[in-house]
Amino acid sequence: MSIMPYSMIRAIIVVISTVVFHLGYIKESEWLNNLQLSMLTMMPIIINMLFSFHWSTRNKTPLILSIATNLTALMMVTGMFSNETTFYLNTSIPISIALSIIVNVIIEKISWRNEKFPNKFLLNMMLVVTPLISILFLSLAIKVLMPTNLSNAPKYISSLIYPDSYSSGMLYELARGFSWFLGIHGQLMFQDIGYEFIRESNINITQWANGTSHLNILNQSFYDVWCSTGGTGSTLSLLICLIFSRAKQYNKLIKTSLPLAFFNINEPLIFGFPIVLNPIMIVPFLLTPLVNYNIAYAATAYGVIEPMHNLVGWATPPLINSWVATGGNITAVALHISIIFFGALIYYPFFRIMEKITTLNIIDAIPEILPSSNITKSSLDVGLISKSHHLNELDEIIEAQLQIKKLTKSGDFILFFQPQVRVFDKKITALEVLLRHKGHDGKITPPYFLSHYEKLNIMPEMDFWVLENAISHAREKLTFLPGMTLSVNISPQTITDPRLLVIVDDLLRQGIPSGCYLELEITESQKISNPEKLGSIISNLQEKGVKIALDDFGSGYSTLSYLLKYQLDKIKLDRTLVNGLSLPHGGKFLNQVVNLCRTSCSNILIEGVETELEYTECVKSGIDSIQGFLFYRPMPSEEINKLLLQHS
Known part of the structure; x- marks a missing residue:
């Protein structure tokens, strides 16, 4: 994902090169084409550096050290298997990715055990030396032990999928697509085959133009136009499914992917929907x-359209590329439109399946405390991938998932209770x-x-x-x-959840404890996404006998509008107002806030009271109830029950 801006720039250069060529500026077009080829040659090195950057950031290891070690390993292996003086430009994407994974995993394992290396210099030396020695011995073993016939395996595989015949072309497309399933750029994976095939395609078109050869059906433009509309996998068809979907959660993904799809770049869609590792x-x-x-x-073989006799850059927009490649054949453009929408029909049933089952099962993330939980599996499923996997939040989503996974493995969720005390008689009136x-x-x-659950949009669960479980x-x-x-407490995501x-x-049908009222605290410190709907929900809940409290008043959004719009049973003043009592006018300010809250005719509680002085100031301000360490700390159910029995 990080290399996508680089890919976009290269794609734009390819488009400009194509346009300049058709305007008759041959030398300028060749210069631009050489520029984009040079950028492609540098791709493995850049990918290697980006791997190092992200791994270093995640594990908090020295960035320069990580990049230098990874690049050294890449140069070492490339030079060992190449006799060229510019061997460092003769590497490949798969080798770059494989070495990055091996080197960074070794660095990660060593950095996790840094307590064994109190000397920082010694630790840094281990971070550099260990992966390089490991890669050196691994490379030597492969070079010495690899049989001669096995060294010819890449050439044999290339001959099987070299896309100059009908059957091998099918295998070529399958190989390119399947590499994406593993998260590896298919076009870059087989770039050596691509270079050679482009060269042969150019020779064939030139010979055909000179009348010395027939024009082949299969050339590079055939694959770029018909099989990569919107990118590998013809994902423009999938994008059409997203556009015609009524689900609003795809809006960000569409906005990110659509402009790039016009240049046949589909990384946001492949990682964002996702397709990678999606069976x-x-x-x-x-x-x-x-x-x-x-x-x-079939259309070309039976003469419905002409064979493509112009090579177009892979980043040339769809429909324009079929027009240019066939020399302005309108039938080819019509066929192109048809197969785009036919592809959408192929994607559609699988897209619908994904909408139903690509969910995050939160049961593993919220283990049961009591066996009597009535929340069903279906109510604990949310559309995580389809809602949240858009480009600009991918790192945060992955990190939140990792943190939740660690959380559920390291322990269990439990409930604590903190009493709320009435001011005039110090009697316990509520438990939070x-x-x-x-x-x-x-x-x-x-x-x-x-915060991790909020990031994944699963706070309601x-x-x-x-x-x-509290009830x-x-x-x-x-x-x-x-x-x-x-x-x-109820989060803003939950209060408007149907x-x-x-x-x-x-x-309520099951029954709550005798003589007890249920109260839901709406967290005011976070923004309510649908304030219009909130009023009717509050009224509905109050009709059922449920009290509504506004939590964290004075610390967040829309404070005054809450008092005007909604009928509240309790207002909880944020502890920042208690902290402000130490300031010269803190007491007067608190008094004014209390007077303001009185307009809603609500019970007023303040939280965070820890000293007698704070308590005295709160009493002077006319506050009804207090919650804080001065009276009671949060405690487990066994302790809170003993306390209640003492006061009964």
Whole structure:
């Protein structure tokens, strides 16, 4: 993905070269073509450096050290198997990728054990020397032990898929497409074959123009026009499926992919939908260009369209390339339009399958605390790939997935409870449910990890799990005082989720603890995506007997509009207002905020109170309830139940 800007620049140069050639500027076209070929030659080296950059960033190893080690390994191996003086320009994409993986994995393993190397210089020496020695011995072993006949294997494979005949052309397309399934650029993978085939195509067209040879059906333009419309896999057809889909989650992916598809660049679509390592989408990805291949081959063989007698750059936009390659044959353009939409019909059923089943199963990410969980598997599935895998968020998505995976392997989620105290008699009137993570080592972690769930758009699943288990836990293990409230936080993603009302109805039918009220705290510190819908949801919940509290008031978005738009049962002032009491006018400011909140006729609570002085100032301001370490810290259910029994 990182090399895509480089590929885009090269694609634009190819387009300009093609246009300049057809305008009659032959020398300028040749210069531009040599420039893009030079860029292609540098591609393995750039990929090697980019691998090093990303791996170094992830593992926090010295960047220069990582790049230097990787490049040295690449030069060492390339020079060992080449007799050319410019051997460093004679490497290949697969070798570059393979060496990058091997070298960076070794560096990663060593850096993870840095506690064994208290000397930083010694650690850096190990990071350089170990992978280079490993690559050296591996290369020597391959060179010495590889049989002579095995050394001819690449030539034999190239002869099988050399695309100058009908059957070998089919194999060539399959090989190019399947390499993408593994995340390797198919065109670059077989660039040596491509160079030779372009040369032969040019010779054949020149001989045909001179009347000394017939024109071959198969040439480089045939593959670029008919089999790579929108890029390898004819992915312009898939893009049409996305465009005609009603799902809004594809909008960013379409905006990113569509402009590039006009230059037959499809990396955002291949990684963003995705097709890489996707056993479902690889089927139409391979099938569509093969069908196009056969249709175009038959149409050419039976004289429906002329063989292509002009070579066009692979980045020449679709339809324009078929027009130019056939010398302005309108029938070829019409056929091109037809196979694009026919390809969309091939992609469509697989696209629909992906919409239904490409989901992240969050059951593994939210292990059960209580066996009575009623959240079904289907309610815990969200369309992660289709919603979120667009280019500009790919790194964050992958990192969030990795962090959640580590989290679920290292421990379990548990619930803590923190009392809320009424000011005038210091009586416990409510319990706030707080999510924690308990590691296998016993360490308790606050919910900093929730940002990863927000990034993956799966906060509703976490909220539903907390809501259901909090009520079940309270019903079975806690003794509530009459009129107490059980308060559960709900994220902005959850409050407008259509499943919320259904789940609340189900929980109310099961029953909540006798004499207890359910309260949902809306987090005000994050933006509500659909404020118009929020009002009707609040009213609906309140009609069911559910209280609504506004959490973190004064720390986020749309503060005053919340007081005007919505009927709230409680307003929780953010602890930043408590911190502000130490400032000269902090008490007056808090008093004004409380007066402002009184306009909504809500109960006012402030959180984060830790000292008697803060408590006194809060009482002076007219606050109704307090939550903070001055009275009670968050505690597990066993401790909170003992506390409630003491106050009963």
